[in-house]
Amino acid sequence: MSPAPPKHLDPAVSYASDESLFLMQIYEPPMGYHFLKRPYELIPLGVESFPTITYLNAEGESVEPDSADVAFSRYHLSVREDARYQPHPAFVTDAEGDALYLFTDPEQGREYGQIGDFPLTDSRPVRANDYVYAIKRLADPFNGSPMLGFMAQYIVGMKDFSNTLQLVPRNGWVNLDQYPMAGLEVIDEYNYTITIEGRYPQFTYWLAMHFFSPIAPEVDRFFRNPGFADRNLTLDWWPVGSGPFMMVKNDPNSEIVLERNPNFREDYYPEEGAPGDAEAGLLADAGKRLPMIDRAVFRLEKEVLSLWTKFLQGYYDRSGEVHGNTTGVFDQAFVVGPDGVELSDDLEDHGITVSPDVKPGIYYYGFNMRDPVLGGYTEEKRKLRRALQIAFDTEEYLNIFYKGNGIPAQMPIPPGIPGFVEGPEGINPHVYDWVDGEPRRKSIEHARQLLVEAGYPNGRDVRTGEPLKIFIDVQSQAISNTSMNWIDRAFARIGVQVEYRPADWNRTREKLLTGNTQIYSHGWLADYPDPENFLFLLYGPESPLICNCDGANNSNYEREEYDQLFRSMRVLPPGPERLDIVSRMVDMLRDDAVWLFAYYPKDIYLNNSWVHNTKRHGISKNTLKYLRIDEELREQKREEWNQPVTWPLFAAAILLLALILPGVIAYRRRLTATARQ
Structure with missing residues (x-):
């Protein structure tokens, strides 16, 4: 799919x-x-x-x-x-x-x-x-x-x-x-x-x-x-390569079909992997010739529930992304148990397997560091932004809108990328404390005290008495009224008002390029597994206002020490010296409170029981050649799950007989009575 x-x-x-x-x-x-x-x-x-x-x-x-x-x-x-x-x-x-x-x-x-x-x-x-x-x-x-x-x-x-x-x-x-x-x-x-x-x-x-x-x-x-x-x-419609598959049909609004490239070189399933791969059955095909399937059909389903029904009937081998805001599907697929999200009983009965995927990416709301109200590098401005960071309860947000299917970010570098740190050493100490073996968000009282020290007691400017109002630029179709209401309430707890400025992507992009934002939403998925691919999002020369280009530094963050460290880190080979520089850069970003909130996206993919070697790879997409399909089991399950339902016909026949029989009996009685006369 x-x-x-x-x-x-x-x-x-x-x-x-x-x-x-x-x-x-x-x-x-x-x-x-x-x-x-x-x-x-x-x-x-x-x-x-x-x-x-x-x-x-x-x-x-x-x-x-x-x-x-x-x-x-x-x-x-x-x-x-x-x-x-x-x-x-x-x-x-x-x-x-x-x-x-x-x-x-x-x-x-x-x-x-x-x-x-x-x-x-x-x-x-x-x-x-x-x-x-x-x-x-x-x-x-x-x-x-x-x-x-x-x-x-x-x-x-x-x-x-x-x-x-x-x-x-x-x-x-x-x-x-x-x-x-x-x-x-x-x-x-x-x-x-x-x-x-x-x-x-x-x-x-x-x-x-x-x-x-x-x-x-x-x-x-x-x-x-x-x-x-x-x-x-055109090459844009019919790609021509030397990889394991070739495109034989391209109807992008309906169906795309790939078939095995008969000229593909010798390639074999790996014989070693990560810890736990052998126990998960991921080395059962070690040494086998690739690819292990002859044909892959990708269909575009316009209706999510229709897609889901066909998956449960066995007509799709794998699901697409299933996440907390996939309406209807997530609730049918999962239940929230004591250990978090678990498969529902219906899916357990189907033998469906789960392929979770913490993507090497990050979604975030960022501050414009050139904004006269929220921007700047004084201690008062930092405390103002930290107060807003604490008030935006990322954990609650993910639980409500994504069923907990995401990880609150403590740094701009996601899991799986060098420079990511877990445990007490990895938390943002300005927003979290380490309590009972896990990060715990600082209290609303602490956020209110930071507002006082920033010059906004109870959310009012101490100089003018005016209430503090923050402006959030959002894409019109990327946020719901429910989300906006939740954010309103989150900031109201510290006396801050919110005004949204919805627009389409072209208008939003124009605002980012001209620095005409105060708070904006954005996201980034890794092109390659290196901290540079995330830390460049706040590299000074990447600011659109500096490079006069579509730069990635939409926060317009400028700190010469950070930029110098970035230039050094960029050319260093992997090793302790480079990781030390990365750590120092992350500390600067935390101190300056450049992003309002962020989380690492987490998606779940479901596989029917006849699909093997389904491990997700957050960077590479050339994983189709490793899949193995048990076609005999697939046909068996399809037949089992799609038996014709005949009981309604029998029930209707019995009901019809029940309606007709009294009339037949009465008619026969009248015939008998007439014969006797």
């Missing part, structure tokens, strides 16, 4: 989690993640081994990794020789070796409405140039990749390459192989290099994202055929 239809399936353009659900089954980027191990562990995927890194000075000469003269880092990658693309018409050639399906006008290709209409397909090995070509597509302004601005800060020559292509006439396909990029080099058929500015250890994580998956130039050329875009014959 797909949660939403994908809008983009071009790996250069897509930046949505729901789209990665498909892309990461079809493409293989250079790097990936171990399916079972936690903390998250990188592994080679489309390349033979981890990239080797050479450090260079400004003159391009090799220097030691710890040298102060490092100006560039050069990543050398070796492509797997057994990787092949899926069968596709783009690879078919004629007797002269030229592409067969290339047309000069729309009428020539009019008979082809979708990929299945092409009678011939072919394939070829993945080559180093395909990876280089894919990076050039990120830089092509014609594609509008969301990665261009960010990666141009790192990949040498990317900005100049993009500026060059900006001037190239667009009368059809532009062969990007004809335009060099300074930071890219194809050494031979299976080796290439990427050169980036300075040091950036996190770049290896980026190589595990679909943006860096190989794109064959002939595929790019194929989809530029005249008239193809009018029929959705």
Whole structure:
């Protein structure tokens, strides 16, 4: 079951989690993640081994990794020789070796409405140039990749390459192989290099994202055929990769079908995992060839309850996300027991298994640090924000609106990411105390005292006597009247009034870009498992008011010491020194009370009893190849759960007989009486 239809399936353009659900089954980027191990562990995927890194000075000469003269880092990658693309018409050639399906006008290709209409397909090995070509597509302004601005800060020559292509006439396909990029080099058929500015250890994580998956130039050329875009014959609709699956049907408002790529390389289920995986049966398939299913069907169900009914009938193998605000479904699926949320008796009888997922992400309300009332860095302003943090009871909020299906955040770094700390050392001491082995929110009386010290006794400005009113910008469709009423009451306990400023996303985004907010709502899911991916949300130069861009620092937080530590942390390799810097940065954010409240999202996925290897992976989406389905058990359960209900027919027949019988008896009596006369 797909949660939403994908809008983009071009790996250069897509930046949505729901789209990665498909892309990461079809493409293989250079790097990936171990399916079972936690903390998250990188592994080679489309390349033979981890990239080797050479450090260079400004003159391009090799220097030691710890040298102060490092100006560039050069990543050398070796492509797997057994990787092949899926069968596709783009690879078919004629007797002269030229592409067969290339047309000069729309009428020539009019008979082809979708990929299945092409009678011939072919394939070829993945080559180093395909990876280089894919990076050039990120830089092509014609594609509008969301990665261009960010990666141009790192990949040498990317900005100049993009500026060059900006001037190239667009009368059809532009062969990007004809335009060099300074930071890219194809050494031979299976080796290439990427050169980036300075040091950036996190770049290896980026190589595990679909943006860096190989794109064959002939595929790019194929989809530029005249008239193809009018029929959705585009790479954005029909992805072409070397991964375990290929797309054979794309009707995003109804059904998307993936089938096993017959050319997929040898790949095997891992033979080791995290502690407890063996006991959970997650190593039962160790060493088996992947993928273990031949076909996956994703359907878009418009009605949640209809989807839920079909799941219980066995017509879906897995549920989508089930969380506390999934109306009706959560209440049917779970009960609240002494140990928290538990499966209901009905689901226990079905043998359904649960795959909980604490996402490596965070949702939060943030303060605008430039706001004249709530912003600023004086001790009075900090105490004002801390009072509001205490009044917003996150635990109560999650219990009411998400059935407790979330974890109150003590820091901007979520569980599973280096730098996250549990226990008494990990709490925010300005908002919580550690009591009886768990964090306990400070009292409302403490919050009221902080308001007094901030100059707002009983919620009134001591200078003017005016009541303190705070303004919260919300997306119109992302908050309910019930939620707003709860927040009103939460702040009323300390005498603070609330006014909401609802707007659509475009208007809300405009306010964030111009700093025209006081309190705003936002969220972030990890692109890669590193604290940098969260701490950059409050890095000064990421403020939209500083960078004049769509920066991530919507709080406009500026503290030079924090920014200096961030720059140091960003280039350090993993280790104690880096974690110490992360800890100091987290302490600064707590001291300054930059966010009003935050929580780590927690979702639950349900699996019918015939589905195996369902462990969730918070970062990677290429987990479909590990699933195993017991088809015999599925058919058995479907038949058992969907027996025709015949008792109403028998009951109706008995009722009808009961209604008719007295009349029949009376009629027969009259006949008998007549005969006697």
